[in-house]
Amino acid sequence: MKKNSHEGLKMTFVIVFSFIIGGVVMFSLLKFTPLVSEILGTSKNSTIITKNGTQVYEKTSLAAAIDKIYDATVVIETYQNGDLAGSGSGFVYKVDKNYGYILTNQHVVADSKEIKVTFPTSDEAVDATYLGGDQYLDLAVLRVDKKYVTLVANIGKSEEINLGDTIFTVGAPMGKDYQGSVTSGIFSGRDRMIAVNVESQRSTDWVMKVLQFDASISPGNSGGPLLNVNGEVIGICSLKLVADQIEGMGFAIPIEYAMSHVDTLEKGQSIKWPVLGVAMINVNDSTSLYRAGIRLNTNLKSGVYISETASGAAAAGLKQGDIITKINDKETADIAHLRYELYQYQAGDTIKVTYVRNGKEHTANVKLSKSSE
Secondary structure, three states: OHHHHHHHHHHHHHHHHHHHHHHHHHHHHHHHOHHHHHHHOOOOEEEEEOOOOOEEEEEOOOHHHHHOOHHHEEEEEEEEOOEEEEEEEEEEEEEOOOEEEEEEOHHHHOOOOEEEEEOOOOOOEEEOEEEEEEOOOOEEEEEEEHHHOOOOOEEOOHHHOOOOOEEEEEEOOOOHHHOOEEEEEEEEEEEEEEEEOOOOOOOOOEEEEEEEEOOOOOHHHOOOEEEOOOOEEEEEEEEEOOEOOEOOOEEEEEHHHHHOOHHHHHOOOOOOOEEOOEEEEEOOOHHHHHHOOOOOOOOOOOOEEEEEEOHHHHHOOOOOOOEEEEEOOEEOOOHHHHHHHHOOOOOOOEEEEEEEEOOEEEEEEEEOEEOOO
């Protein structure tokens, strides 16, 4: 009997001990293992598998990422004759021993006589110096005294973000009253070709290759950063597609494209876009053709009519009346797309131009010149 009683106590102890250990293990799994917590719906984390197979955990809260950019963002206000003319956003991307440097959109500061910026750490609007910008890039660089800068943005890589990844923006929609507004969403698409007006409000004359996202933005967000969950800048908010039937489509200039030009803009130098050497009218622009006294005898619905030639185009044999349809075998439906393809090259490069003359297709090798020539 004593033996049986001893064995019974021993068994009871084993069971109780096992139950306690099991409880401790389960508690640890629930509390400290994000994957188990995610399965049970108790976690604030979500699992992301990166392209190289590395497993990382993305927190639902973006607070830590916002801390990495918030104080580097600014409100930009422009003035004409002492009156407020417009506003936008920007961010500090660099400092040296004397100055802080801010990136924004060219259209935010274009033709401004006076520019002021306000940091989140102060209500004081401080003077900013315009160093340089470009209307086709829609980028501009400003400079402020270094003493106002408390944080510099971390520059990331847009090519590393995947469709569906979380993104967010920081900016000043509707102006200074809403400075530091944060909106979030997902990365919706890359390499979107968006036609924009640069030189004329009547027609599109430039095409931008941009990132698409669905975070809510307004005109005051222009020039502000688009960021990944690590708080790294992957793009510069540039424009919003607005129509009654369309919502949730924001666009940003890829940060790699922007950073490849900042050295030139910082120095106040203009971007030397290559020149083909032609004056152009869109084949489908009947109004401009009529005003120029041009009547086309062609079935082409797209392309670019040459109204005048000079420099490289003239030397290569292109003439008034020719219709350009391709550059290096890339279709040029209109002037905007022709400029986009052309600006992938440098002055001094030779490109193949496909054109139609008297109903027949021809090609010519054209050496590009500098915009100042």
